[in-house]
Amino acid sequence: MAMTETRPAPAEQAEALPVAVPADPPGIAGWLSTSDHKRVGRLYVATSLLFLLVATVVGAVVAIEGTQSGLDVFNDATSFTQAVRLYPEALVLLAALPLLIGLATTVVPLQVGSPEIAFPRGSATAYWLYLVSGAVLIGSYLADGGPTGASREAADLWALALIGVLLAHTIALVSLLTTVLAMRTSGMTLLRAPAFTFSTLVGGSLLLLTLPVLAARLVTMYVSHHFGADFTGYDGISWAWSIPSIYLLAVIPAGVALEVVPVLARNRVRAHAATLTVLGLLGVVGVGAWAQRPETFDDLLYVAIGLAAVLPALALLGLLGDTLRAGKPKVASPLAFAVGTVLLLLLGAVAGALLSIEPLELHGTTWESGVFHLIVGAALLGGIGGTFWWASKLHGAALPEGAGFLAFLAVLGGSVLRAAGDLINGISNDLPLNAREFDTDGGTEALNALAAAGNVLLAVGALVAVLGVLAALRKRGTGVADDPWGGHTLEWATTSPPAAGNFDDPLVAVTSPTPLLADEVNA
Amino acid sequence: MSAVATDHAPLALPPAAPATRRNVALVGTTFAIAAGIALVGGLLAAYFGARQDVVDAGGEWVDKATIPNVGMAVAYGTLLLSAFTAQWAVSAIKLDDRRQAYVAVGLTLLLGAAFLNALSFGWSQLGAAAGDGGFADHMYAVTVAHALLVVAGIVLLVVMGFRVIGGQFGPRNSEFVASAAAFWHFTAIAGAAIWWSIWFLEGGPG
DSSP: OGGGGSOOOHHHHHHTOOOOOOOOOSHHHHHHHOOOHHHHHHHHHHHHHHHHHHHHHHHHHHHHHTTSTTOOSSSSHHHHHHHHHHHHIIIIIIIIHHHHHHHHHHHHHHHTTOSSOSSHHHHHHHHHHHHHHHHHHHHHHHTTOSTTOSOHHHHHHHHHHHHHHHHHHHHHHHHHHHHHHHOOOTTOOGGGSOHHHHHHHHHHHHHHHHHHHHHHHHHHHHHHHHTTOOOOOTHHHHGGGSTTGGGGGGHHHHHHHHHHHHHHHTSOOSOHHHHHHHHHHHHHTTOOTTOOSGGGGGOHHHHHHHHHTHHHHHHHHHHHHHHHHHSOOOOOHHHHHHHHHHHHHHHHHHHHHHHHOGGGOOTTBHHHHHHHHHHHHHHHHHHHHHHHHTHHHHTSSOOOHHHHHHHHHHHHHHHHHHHHHHHHHHHHSOOBTTOSSOOOGGGHHHHHHHHHHHHHHHHHHHHHHHHHHHHHHHHTTSOOOSSTTOOSSGGGGSOSSOOTTSOSSOOOOOOSSOHHHHHHHHO | OOHHHHHOGGGSOOOOOOOOOOSHHHHHHHHHHHHHHHHHHHHHHHHHHHHHHHHHTTOOSOOGGGOOHHHHHHHHHHHHHHHHHHHHHHHHHHTTOHHHHHHHHHHHHHHHHHHHHHHHHHHHHHOOOTTSOHHHHHHHHHHHHHHHHHHHHHHHHHHHHHHHHTTOOBTTBOHHHHHHHHHHHHHHHHHHHHIIIIIIHHHOOO
């Protein structure tokens, strides 16, 4: 058994070196022309965190409007509605999803032992398209566009920008998924793939089948609007961040949690196959492009999927709880992020299950917003936690642990407060979504204030995460361990930051889901 | 237990093969096709959803007499035919028959261009412009999006054609040709689905 883990002789290594990957030119030109997946991933992470800051500030202002019935922060109803529309679009499509794509773009090729991503220029193109389209999207709102804007040209631009963002994500996902399927190192079967890589495969595949459906809807809306009609049926868009589709956003963060917990617990997950099964089930319950119309909320399938979504979240909690219990956990900020991710996912799945029960009549109330914030909160915790976990590979520097805990507390606290206010207002006061004027009985305003405080905390969390990345940029090159956590998977077998081509030495054949742990044990 | 192997270099196994690129182009194309299927499926779902809303409200979705059945059948039939010539190109490359490959790629491009020409002729025959109502808006959204996919396929074929001329492909290196052909097959099959859903169902046999 140990034979296969024996390091080869140097002479043999030289012959078997992977394909040469050229280094980027220095300076700005290098950043503009890079197709190195690690640099592209860093660009994704930094940009998505900036968009997260924008989105959470918009969300906070929208929430503050609800702290008092009739309060007029936005001056007019149109501006308020525009901000209400921009908030989830930016939070999901410009912040949370690209953050996860950025992490995966950096980490997945390393985890599968590949010298590069499958389509380096495709990934770079995807990033620049995302950046430009995202900026245009926000610009279109500022120019009085969006689905409710008065400027028809800016409204057209809104639809085109969203289509551009979706196209960018689709291209990025094709590159990632191809890397997982076609560029794994010798011996790494899919069943031996690390949890994060497998979650990228599951979540990415299902997103690949979901985002184009959203794009299709936007294309039809654009054609109608461009040639004279008004935008109608925002339901055709908002399903993407409602249950069940929103669960897709939690698949990759679940993979992050499954990477972090065993390493920091100094233990293996008892059954790797079970882990992969749970990730698969989490993906299955997130297939939701079919549930676009309110008529589907009565369907048995909708209810069944809503209820079933609790099971993979519970199983995930069980798997990680068992791993923690049987191990010797080391307290570090990524562990807090990982546990928070799973807890928010479970809470979100339970709240989503109640939402799917039609007799409770929670659709159209702030309960929906509560579910949204729990799941997006889980995604943000997973994504930001991932940036702290893989900071040495992303930035070549460790991020400050204090910043990690602060960001964790802010994002977790923000998500919970926002969701608590929304959930209670939804179930006890039947408060409609995004109402500017409402009945103030039942403590509605106080609960909205609680939700607004949550949004402010989310913005603080985003700010801390941005500052953490800036701190990492300043510390880059000051020395960081190649494997600061004692990781189990191949990304920890290379330098921090990894050189062009990722691995200096050829890798030995992988024989288990935790190749570095196997080496350590055998040594 | 590993000491024996480690201490005696001659007993060490050779290193694993470097990360192999297993059909990267083909796998990537398959994912792109999956996204394309979702796009076309989403467009057709939006089309049928809007149609159902109009019919449920007692309205007329489209004046069936205006549907250019024959023109559209010819257009999409041409595209379907081109799938065979695209596969012919793959087969020719695998047989290392460059001359046949040139002819097959050229014919596929010609048929693709003919499809776009016939489609634009069909649009002109329809007499409805975008903005004229639900049918026109959705029909143009679906058919223009599909036409753009065909254009993307043509670009792929042109790139492939130049690389065939440059001698980059052969029997053991035909993956890129197969990928381009697979994408072309997708556009042809998607075209058939669109023809059936929009033109045939509305206009009946031409």
